[in-house]
Amino acid sequence: MGRLGTGIGWRPEIAEAVERMPGIDWVEVVAENVCPGHLPESLGRLRERGVTVVPHGVSLGLGGAQRPDADQLTALAERAQALGSPLVTEHIAFVRAGGALTASPLLEAGHLLPVPRTRDALDVLCENVRIAQDALPVPLAVENIAALFAWPDEELTEGQFLYELAERTGVRLLIDVANLHTNHVNRGEDPAEALAGLPLEAVAYVHVAGGVERxxxxxxxxxxxxxxxxxxxxxxxxxxxxxxGVLLERDENFPEPAELERELAAIRKVVEGGRRREVEARPGSPVRTDPGDTEGARQRLGVAQAAVLSSLVARTPVPEGFDRVRLGVQARALAAKRADVVAKVAPELPVLLGASYREAFLEYARARPMRGGYRRDALDFAGFLLDGKRTDLPRRELREWWLDRSGPAPRGRVARAARRVLPGRVRSAPPVHA
Incomplete structure (x- = not known):
């Protein structure tokens, strides 16, 4: 794979601006939000100009105890082929837990959650990465994620974990420097130490993004x-x-194009100012050979991940050794994420509920774990409201909305009515970036 250069995350809200931006060598698109047979015209025009497009997956859960879903891998491969991409990317994270491995209900996080840096987790991740590599037509790169909480009794540093993963599988690395900063603030980890432990020759590209401290x-x-x-x-x-390659990510609160161009210019200046030097000997531990059978590791990891996710979304007790305050922060963040994304995939609901939407959704999220993606979540939320006793809700309109989407044939009456009441507020769902 050749050099990518400077890029930006493609989103429909800024599609026209991205097409006009000077010096854009490539773009990254959330894989789950494009259909191979109906690619956005903007992406087609960028490709015709020679701009590389890379699909970035968010739902595989390669760090989970389960093996990667074959249908999801096929879908990711189809997007890579439709976009003519030189590689695809995903995350070192788990997004669901429970199910057959644990004899407990399968739970969805709706967001990326950190895996423990343990030998068990590394063995499972390596096998999952190989399964994905075998199913994909182009190389795979995996991204380090941001974490709001730490797992107790971790055995490896982030640098050691990523170094062994790359050595054992040959997978490329997508290094998110914003996530290194997040882990510095939230977990006290030194970004320089993490970088010193990485196999830099395995880096495919770099993410840069903003955040906020609360x-x-x-x-x-x-x-x-x-x-x-x-x-x-x-x-x-x-x-x-x-x-x-270096890419700027922006998913919400899009500024004027000039501001994005200034951020891209600052990123270029930093990269061009960097000078190569000999990388010091990495402090990574010796790479262990693969254990062969990972079923025991999958079982142990599955039980641990199910306990954590259940405490986050189903209000079960916090597992021993975890920081209760940080898990509380993560639980609130997951619920807020659900509220924000459901408002995007079902924009009629905030229109119908008005100022009470967020309060009502968070009440629902405290009682109902996510069970099948955000569109299913929107239907479950409406059903929860209809089954409740609140009198301050537009029950007739909510029922029409629910019937319109859960019945055998869509009727579209509520969406049309909402457009008449608040024109411009109801639109098709924008990308979801977990």
């Missing part, structure tokens, strides 16, 4: 300007080895 916790929002601290980590990485 009550001493850094939230990787992708909705704020890139802070100087994140650019500083990028400078450290670029000084060790020039990255093949």
């Amino acid at each position: 009550d001493g916790v850094w939230h990787d929002s992708h909705a704020h300007p890139v802070p100087d601290a994140v650019l500083g980590i990028l400078a450290d990485l670029a000084a060790r080895a020039a990255p093949p």
Whole structure:
């Protein structure tokens, strides 16, 4: 794979602006939000100009105890082929837990959650990555994620974990320097130490993004300007080895195009100012050979992940050794994420409920774990309201909306009515970036 250059995350809200931006060598698109047979015209025009498009998956859950879903892998492969992409990317995270491995209900997080840096988790992740690599027509790169909480009794540092993963599987790495900053604030981890432990020759490209600090916790929002601290980590990485590509991510609160162009210019300046130097000997532990049979590791990891996810979304007791306050922060963040995304995939609901939407959804989320994706979540939310006793809700309109989407044939009456009441507020769902 050749050099990518400077890129930006493609989103429908800024599609026209991206097409006009100077110096854009490539874009990244959330894989789950494009259909191979009906690609957005903007992406087609970018491809015709020679702009590379990379699909970025968010739902595989390669760090989960289950093996990757074959249908999801097929869908990711189809998107890579439709876009003519040189690689595809995913995350080192788990997004669901429970099910057959644990004899407990399968739970969905609706967001990326950190895996424990243990030998069991590494063995499972390596096998899952190989399964994905075998199913994909192009190379795979995996991304380090931001974390609001830490697992107790971890056996490896982030640098050691990523180093062994790359050595054992040959997978490429997508290094998110904003996530390194997040883990510095939230977990006290030194970004320079993490970079020193990485196999920099395995880096496919780099993510840069903004966030916000609330009550001493850094939230990787992708909705704020890139802070100087994140650019500083990028400078450290670029000084060790020039990255093949760097990409700016922005998913919410889109600024004027000129501001995005200024951020891209700052990123280019940092990368161009980096000078190569010899990387010091990495402190990584010796790479262990694969254990062969990972079923025991999958079972242990599955039980641990199910306990954590259940405490986050089903209000079961916090597992021993975890920081209760941080898990509370994560639980609230997951519920808020659900509320935000459901408002996007079902924009009629906030229109119908008005100012009471968020309060009503958070009440629902406290009682009902997610059980099948965000569109299913929207239907379950409406059903929850209809089964309740609240008198301040537009029950007739909600029932019409629910029937319109859960019946055998859509009728569209509520969506049309909502457009008449609040024109411009109801629109098709924008991308979901977990």
